[in-house]
Amino acid sequence: xxxxxxxxxxxxxxxxxxxxxxxxxxxxxxxxxxxxxxxxxxxxxxxxxxxxxxxxxxxxxxxxxxxxxxxxxxxxxxxxxxxxxxxxxxxxxxxxxxxxxxxxxxxxxxxxxxxxxxxxxxxxxxxxxxxxxxxxxxxxxxxxxxxxxxxxxxxxxxxxxxxxxxxxxxx
Numbered sequence: 685x686x687x688x689x690x691x692x693x694x695x696x697x698x699x700x701x702x703x704x705x706x707x708x709x710x711x712x713x714x715x716x717x718x719x720x721x722x723x724x725x726x727x728x729x730x731x732x733x734x735x736x737x738x739x740x741x742x743x744x745x746x747x748x749x750x751x752x753x754x755x756x757x758x759x760x761x762x763x764x765x766x767x768x769x770x771x772x773x774x775x776x777x778x779x780x781x782x783x784x785x786x787x788x789x790x791x792x793x794x795x796x797x798x799x800x801x802x803x804x805x806x807x808x809x810x811x812x813x814x815x816x817x818x819x820x821x822x823x824x825x826x827x828x829x830x831x832x833x834x835x836x837x838x839x840x841x842x843x844x845x846x847x848x849x850x851x852x853x854x855x
Contacts (some may be wrong), residue, residue, distance in 0.1 A: 695834060703752035709741040710820025710848070732813035740821050752836045775847035782840035786833050793829035800826055 720734040736840055765776055802808075804819035 692838075695831075699751050699755065699831065699835075702748035706745045706749035706752075709745050713738045713741050734810050736810075736814050740816075743821065744824045747824040748852060750828055752832040754832065754835050754839065760845045772847055775843045779840045779843035779847060786836035786840065789829045789833040791835060793826050793833055796822070796829060797826040 705740070707730050714730075714735050717738060720731045723729040723731055747810060766777055799824045803822055804817070809816045810816050810818050
């Protein structure tokens with residue numbers, strides 16, 4: 685049990701670190717776009733690299749912060765029908781849907797990992813203002829989906845535990 689607790693601690697630390705990194709990337713985007721606008725309109729200097737680095741940052745923000753958003757239940761949730769059900773039934777439905785979501789995330793993880801692997805070994809490069817190997821940019825996708833798979837499994841387990849407990853019969 686100590687091993688699982690250590691794994692959970694590591695996962696939660698990684699999740700928090702990635703959410704902080706996402707916040708830093710948002711600040712970077714704000715600062716670089718503002719600086720680029722200032723340079724272009726007041727100094728006549730165009731920064732061609734800003735747009736591409738911001739695009740890469742948005743990709744990383746999306747996949748690094750998705751797990752944190754899921755953990756906080758901050759995602760969009762269509763629960764018009766489910767909210768009218770008993771709490772025990774809601775817990776069962778959320779547990780089942782979380783398992784399905786984890787399976788879908790696992791499939792996307794393996795597919796995206798294969799794509800990143802192919803890009804890495806073939807040396808494909810994003811061309812533009814910045815020339816960078818595409819595998820380094822696309823690596824955010826399998827990383828994000830691997831974390832989402834784990835978080836959905838944790839979520840399913842939590843709802844399953846609530847469903848099994850006698851206290852969740854209220855509602």
